[in-house]
Amino acid sequence: MSDLEASPVSEPRLTSLAHGGGCGCKIAPGVLEGILKGASPLPVPPELLVGIETSDDAAVYRLNERQAIVATTDFFMPIVDDPQDFGRIAATNALSDVYAMGGTPIFALALVGMPINKLSTETIGAILDGGAAACRAAGIPIAGGHSIDSIEPIYGLVAIGLVDPTHLKRNAEAQAGDVLILGKPLGVGVFSAALKKEKLDAAAYARMIAATTRLNTPGPDLARLPGLHAMTDVTGFGLGGHGWEMARGSGLRLRIDWAAVPLLEGARDLAEAGFVTGASGRNWASYGAHIRFDRAMSAVDQALLSDPQTSGGLLVSCASEAVAEVLAIFRSHGFEEAAVIGAVEAGEPGLTIV
Structure with a gap:
């Protein structure tokens, strides 16, 4: 019997095998910026409509006047212990970047790294099955992939999509006077911290799974709106x-109405009880200097603002006259908690929390 076929006598919790989980595994934005700063510049063909210049969600390469490829990859260590839920969350998160560009996924490749001496083939198979379930929900196949034997369990996708270049939405084209809308509530990082310490009850776990496995399918419909100017998804770096x-x-300032920002039910209570990820602090250290508070903010508020979201919601910047239609599209896809959370204004680039 090969190592891959052998099953361990007992299996540890998936989250116990990882030093971090979900999008909280991301390298902190400040550290990542320093790493990329030393990279040699490469030639950029005119067909490459979106590259690394604005930290956008995916690369976009124009094929012709009506079609462009959207390409992205995302993978991480377990955020939950249920293997199928882990696979579903990771795949949903990876596909989100295609939706955030206004694209429609067409197929995916699986990225798999597993400690085969610690996890059974049944558990690894359930992770892959969870990812396949998310792709079936998106209407696409997993057409291949790559696997390695690794110390920590890792799963994710290379996601490929298509977008009409005239409907492409970037994260860097917000306009002064725009309204900001967030598609999903915050708090996934807080929930994951509580789960890792076995302090998350069944009802809260169900809310977490419902949020993190909900595909950001409004993206393509939103992208067709002429009044929608910029779009991204809120993941590992948090809303901040x-x-x-x-x-x-965009060279502009975002004004966030903190009281209007939706939170997962129970997220504030868990954060007040100390269930905050280390990634939240690393995030804040990277960009906190660019955030100004025009209201009293507690340490808990700050932690929620920088809370790493796994498979988080779309953040939309649109003209005021498009708000009703944007919200209607979110609602038609089942995103009942989508909410107006602020506005875009002229000024030094950064965030003002009011």
Whole structure:
């Protein structure tokens, strides 16, 4: 019997095998910026419509006047212990970047790294089955992939999609006077911290799974709206970090009405009880200098603002006259908690929390 076929006598919790989980595994934005700063510049063909210049969600390469390829990859260590839920969350998160560009996924490749001496073939198979379930929900196949024997369990996708270049939405084209809308509530990082310490009850776990496995399918419909100017998804850098990327890329200031920002039920209570990820602090250290508070903010508020979201919601910047239609599209896809959370204004790039 090969190592891959052998099953361990007992299996540890998936989250116990990982030093971090979900999008909280991301390298902190400040550290990542330093790493990329030393990279040699490469030639950029005119067909490459979106590259690394504004920290956007995916690369986009124009094929012709009506078609462009959207290409992205995302993978991470377990955020939950149930293997199928882990696979579903990771795949949903990877596909989100295609939706965030206004694209429609067409197929995916699986990225698999597993400690085969610690996890059974049944557990690894369940992770892959969870990822396949998310892709079936998106209407696409997993057409291949690559696997390695690794110390920590890792799963994700290379996601490929298509977009009409005239409907492409970047994170860097917000306009002064725009309204900001967030598609999903915050708090996934807080929930994952509580789960890892076995302090998350069944009802809260169900809310977490419902949020993290909901595909950001409004993306293509939103992208067709002429009044929608910029779009991204809120993931590992939190609302503060991905808001900062939008502000920096657009050369404008985002004003966030903190009281209007939706939170997962119970997220604030868990954060007040101390269930905050280390990634939240690393995130804040990277971009906190670009955030100004025009209201009293507690340490818990700051942690929620920088809380790493796994498979988080779309953040949309649109003209005021498009707000009703944007919200209607979110609602038609089942995103009942989508909410107006602020506005875009002229000024030094950054965020103002009011």
